[in-house]
Amino acid sequence: MRLIVADDSALLRDGLVLLLTEAGHQVVAAVGDGPSFVAAAAEFQPDCSIVDVRMPPSNTDEGLRAAITVRQATPGSRIVILSQYVEVSYLDDLLETGAEGIGYLLKDRVSDVADFLSRLEDVAAGGSVIDPSVIGQLVGRRKTQQLLDDLTPRETDVLSLMAEGRTNASIAEALVVSEGAVEKHIQRIFAKLNLSPGEARHRRITAVLTYLGLGR
Amino acid sequence: MASTSFTNSALKDRALTDRSLSGTAYAKSRGMFTSRSSLVATATAWAATLGRRLTYLMVGFPLSLAAFIVMMVGLPTGLGTLITFIGFPILLLTLSAARGFATVERTMLVSLVDMEPIPEPVPADDASAGLVERVKGLLTDRQSWLNVAHGVVGFPVSVFTWAVAVAWCVAAVAGPSAPIWLLLTSDGPDGIGPLDLLGAGAGYLAQSVTYVVIGLLALVTLPVGVFGAAWLRATVARSFLIDPVVERAKVSSLTEGRDAARSAEAGTFRRLERDIHDGPQQRLVRLSMDLGRAEMKASGSDPELKEALADAKRQTTDALEELRALSRGIAPPVLVDRGLLAALEELVQRSPVPTTAEIDLTQDRFESHVESAVYFFVSEALTNVAKHALASHASVKVLEEDGHVWITITDDGAGGAEFTDGHGLSGLRQRLRSVDGHMELNSPLGGPTVLVAEVPCA
The missing domain is CATH 3.30.565.10 (Histidine kinase-like ATPase, C-terminal domain)
Incomplete structure (x- = not known):
């Protein structure tokens, strides 16, 4: 694969480039800040990019914002966000550009090289890869498995399509049902997963992550 | 820093008030062993200090009188007519005058009573501010009203201390010179003197001796009277005009210091979090990557080596997890x-x-x-x-x-x-x-x- 690595720490950038090159991938650009990444992504149109969150110039969530910019400029760009911390609100922003071809992982996951490389392939193929610890944060001790067991096969189908980042209309089309029926399924899924309307902002994501977390 | 220097100056202040007395007494006790010229110098210094205290009391009296009159006229007039528009300017003028009197009094406290000057200019004395701000400052500043209070309360104190000082001085001058003025008074040596009025009729000699003894006593104790009176007047003035200002400056500098410490602390925590992130955390992540690579290369070789590598990787991941928890506790990213x-x-x-x-x-x-x-x-x-x-x-x-x-x-x-x-x-x-x-x-x-x-x- 042709890849871009964006990380402000030369130590980690070099480490990643080494690891990816040894695995037979081609790193077409290795950059150290947000704007450079946006420029490189536009220039090289890579198969996938690996981006650090905290980068110059703002040194806060620069990488995340750059990733969103890139995905808005070139919809469907595959991006794996690597961070020392995974936070739900970051993922939230990321998923606003769609769930397809998105990865959000803790940096330590790279040490499981084989696993990391296969997740990279998943994202490049359009899948979503979310760090288990995010799911841990979201669903906490809410006995996820048990909750998912309560779903009907049809509801599970709807949830799996939601996890692909599809809209309600697209889900309706795929399952050959009306959009209203899909909406009803989704409400029932929310109810079964104990997602109260008070948590509106995160409900859809939480549902998807519950699914993804167990899909691993 | 600021707060310490205030404490110091307050201590110095107290020490300074007493400095001239104890300092001179010390010099005097040593005087008999030192040369004549230093004895003269000590006596001169002593006399100068006494003179300054006396000046303080003498000048202070008309000043207090003037302040008292202004306050007693301005304040009731201003407050009484506050309902009409004329009362307000009168009140402002009175407060300004009180501030002026207070400034003069503070200057005297420093130059004549050896008090430490106020470390900062009195707040709200800002001449660069706009008119509205200055008026507002004058009215809302607690010190404005303390100045007025001193104008009122300071007067009786001033009258008393002035009277004590004058009486002492008169006795000290008039007593020892009694034999002369008793002769010079129109009644002559056999006339009726003050002592006769007390019913203790006596002749010229007895009168002279009595007056001289009293006068000498007054002369010897003159410093006690003058220093005491000056101390009393200065203490009252200080409690209205200096202590509240110093106190307020101290409080505000403590508050400033606390605010500074607080934001410095938060800043330090954030920097620490960044340092952890940019330093050990990066190195550990790189270490775990390298261990991962090593593990890949070791595939198919000695299972014990693979085991050891997996172990090392696990340790690294645990260390990272602990560091993350630590960072969250210090300054959540x-x-x-x-x-x-x-x-x-x-x-x-x-x-x-x-x-x-x-x-x-x-x-x-x-x-x-x-x-x-x-x-x-x-x-x-x-x-x-x-x-x-x-x-x-x-x-x-x-x-x-x-x-x-x-x-x-x-x-x-x-x-x-x-x-x-x-x-x-x-x-x-x-x-x-x-x-x-x-x-x-x-x-x-x-x-x-x-x-x-x-x-x-x-």
Whole structure:
């Protein structure tokens, strides 16, 4: 694969480039800040990019914002966000550009090289890869498995399509049902997963992550 | 720094007030062993100090009289006619005059009574401010009214101390010279003198001796009288005109110091978090990557080697996990990078007890100590709920209103929470106190528990 690595720490950038090159991938650009990444992504149109969150110039969530910019400029760009911390609100922003071809992982996951490389392939193929610890944060001790067991096969189908980042209309089309029926399924899924309307902002994501977390 | 220097100056002040007395006494006691010229110098210095104290009392009297008249005329007139527009300027003029008298008095305290000057200019004496501000400053400044109070209270003190000093001086001069003026008075040596009026009729000699003895006594004790009177007048003046100013400066410098320390602390924590992130954390991640690569290359070789590598990797990952927990406790990255709203949402999401949130903040970022205080309050409170409350649901409400952040945390648990030493709730209260915040707890047995906290953020 042709890849871009964006990380402000030369130590980690070099480490990643080494690891990816040894695995037979081609790193077409290795950059150290947000704007450079946006420029490189536009220039090289890579198969996938690996981006650090905290980068110059703002040194806060620069990488995340750059990733969103890139995905808005070139919809469907595959991006794996690597961070020392995974936070739900970051993922939230990321998923606003769609769930397809998105990865959000803790940096330590790279040490499981084989696993990391296969997740990279998943994202490049359009899948979503979310760090288990995010799911841990979201669903906490809410006995996820048990909750998912309560779903009907049809509801599970709807949830799996939601996890692909599809809209309600697209889900309706795929399952050959009306959009209203899909909406009803989704409400029932929310109810079964104990997602109260008070948590509106995160409900859809939480549902998807519950699914993804167990899909691993 | 500032606060220490104030304490020092206050001490010096006291020492200085007494300096001339004790210093001269010390010099005098040594005088007999030193040369004549130094004895003369000591006596001159002593006399000069005495002269300055006397000047203070003598000049002070007409000054106090003038101030008293201005206050007694200006204040009732100004206040009495305040309802018409003319009272207001009269009041302002009176306050300005009082401020002027106070300035003169302070100058005298420094130059004639050897008090330490006020370290900072008296607040609200700012001539560069606009007219409205100056008027407002004059009216709202506590010191303005203390100046007026001194104008009123200082007068009787001044009259008394002035009278004491004058009487002492007269006795000291008139007594020893009695044999002369008794002869010079029109009645001659056999006339009626003051002593006769007391019924102790006596001749010229007896009168002269009596007056001379009294006069000498007065002369010897003249310093006591003058220094005492000056001390009394100065102490009263000081309590109105110097101590409150110094006190206020001290308080404001303490407050400034506290604010500086607080934001420095928050800044240090954030820097520490960054240093951990950029330093050991990066190295450990790189180490884990390299171990991962090594593991890949070792595939198919000695299983013990693979085992050892996997072990090393696990240790590295654990170390990273611990570092992350540490950083969260020091300065949560999400709080540092994205502000309070995102950080609070994160906390609510992470809460082991299902929690709903209602957060309404008008600004994205607050001062770092406010952000930290609110964040850690909510964090600790939710941890407490999970640990002790046996709750099935909690709610977090964070609202910003009138320069305060209000936090309400409710749970449907068993209740009965209280402040006990070492318990999380006491820690919360102490933490809030450091940012001028407050909290209240309502937790009847059987629940629900409501925790309300307030943090000033303006």
